[in-house]
Amino acid sequence: MKRTLLVILLPVFILSGCWDSIEIQNLAIITAAAIDSEENHKVKVSVQIFIPRTITSGESGEDPSLGSTFVRExxxxNLAEAISVLQTNxxxxxxxxxxKIFxxxxxxxxxxxxxxxxxxxxHPAPRINSNLYVSEGKASNLLKLIPPLERYSGEVLSKFSQHQEVGVDTTLSDISKDLTEASQSFSLPYIKRLKSDEYARKSYETIPTxxxxxxxxxxxxxxxxxxxxTRGLLWLSRKIQKSTVSIKPEENENEVIMMPTSGSVRFKPQIINNQWIMNIQIQVAASIIQNETFLSLLQEDVITKLEKGLENKLRDRISKTLEKIQKEYQADVVGFGRRFHQKYPEQWKKVKDHWDEKFPEVDVKLSVNATIKRSGDIGGPAALPEEEVIEN
Structure with missing residues (x-):
């Protein structure tokens, strides 16, 4: 009898787990959200909501200007109250x-x-791995853009977060960690509407970039x-990107364009005679992707000069970034404080409460070592007669 009762009740327990489920046709699926300030210290939340008809109609040739989403505000x-008001609309x-986009x-x-x-x-609803951005002007305006290639502007930003080779990638999880550190400094991608020169398109038929x-x-x-x-910041953040670097060799008006293929960044904090020093060592390997000069890239001395040129270019780029964030903004978005804390915990206790003042005083010693791994299958530039190629 007990065994029979157990068999009867088991399906009831299994089915009871779905009592609070909501059918998808009763959901408003949010693809991106924008948060703006309003008058009287109020906040506005705007959400980009996916239109199901664009995937359920099965029709082709639909007017793309209709878009795949609409925006509600x-x-x-405060944000909690704004979302509550939004739900009533x-x-x-x-x-x-x-x-995944805020x-x-x-x-x-x-x-x-x-x-x-x-x-x-x-709040449990937003994903902790959502990407964050700051917009030039009102953030809500970017949700109303209709991209010519992707389905909606939130999807554009999502793909930038995955594949972007010039912008920082910051999530809610990153921010929650950064705000607990002494510097309480962080960085977010800065975006704006891309102005299109295509006269056939309307002003809103573009993307955030x-x-x-x-x-x-x-x-x-x-x-x-x-x-x-920002590219300098990416190097300091150990996010080696495949952005191009152009080098103009000595006594040349044209350039050799290279692309980093791999690299590493090492931070070595030191305190010597009360002087705080951050040694940054960068190793980079690059490939030559275009030769605008008459130089032969099969010559060892030419490659050596190009490697030195690459080192100088990267050193200048990163130094410029450090000058901006360390001297002008005094914002430790590269994590110097965390590294000093790990190596010198006792000395760190003395400065952590005024790290904003100490950070600009840190002496940065930057070294860059570059290697060109691949110069292509030809020495001189393509389509140039051999007698015009400069061998050294």
Whole structure:
């Protein structure tokens, strides 16, 4: 009898686990969200919601200007209230499971985003691996763009996060760690609407694109760096990218273009006679992808000169970035403090409460060693007569 009762009740227990499930047709799937400041210290949340008809209709030749998403907004005295108001404007239940993009408007970023970050990190709905951005102007405007290639602007930013070779990649998880460190400094990709020269397209038929990096100090945006300085930051962040580097050899008006293929960055903190020193050693291997000069790349001395040129170019680029974040912004977005803390815990205790003042005083010693691994199958530039190639 007991065995029979167990068999009868078992299916009941199994089915009871789905009592609170919601059918997909009752969900509003959010693909990206924007957070902006409003008057009277209020905050506006805008969400990009996927339109199911674009995948269920099965029709071809649909007008692309209709888009795959629409945007709804909610305003409140805080982010929690704004989302609550937003829900009243949408008949379906908001679903955040597919939202991996959060964009902060520049005005809000400059006044501080700690409250908004606290909600996003604390609330179980937003994903902890969601990517964060700062927009030039209102963040909500970027959600309304209709890309010519991807389905919606949130998808564009998602792919930039996966494959972008010039922008930093920062998630909610990264921010939650950075804000617990002494410097409380971090960086986010800085984005804006790409202006298109295609006259056949409307102004909103374009994409958001990365134009640099926003620098934050204690939850407030204090400035930004351009794309070239961002590339230097990527090296310091150990995110070796495949961006091109152009070198102009001595006594040449044209350039040799190279692409780093691998590399490593080592940080070695030192304290000598109370002088804090950060030794940064960079190893990089590169391939030549274009030769605009008349030089033969089969000559060893030519390759040696190009390697020195690459070292100087990378050293200048990284030094320029360090000058900006260390001297101008005084924001330790590269983690110097963490490394000194690990090696010199006792000395660190004396400076951790005023690391913002100590960080600009750190003496940075930067060394770069470059090796050209591949110069191509030909020595001189393609389509150049052999007698015009310069051998040395």
């Amino acid at each position: 909610g305003i409140g005295k 949408i008949p379906r239940k908001l679903f955040w499971g597919q939202c 964009i902060f408007g520049q005005d809000l970023a400059k006044t501080g985003i700690r409250k908004e970050l606290d909600f996003l990190i604390r 990365i134009v640099g990096t926003a620098i934050f100090k204690k939850d407030k945006m204090i400035g930004n760096i351009d794309l070239e300085e």
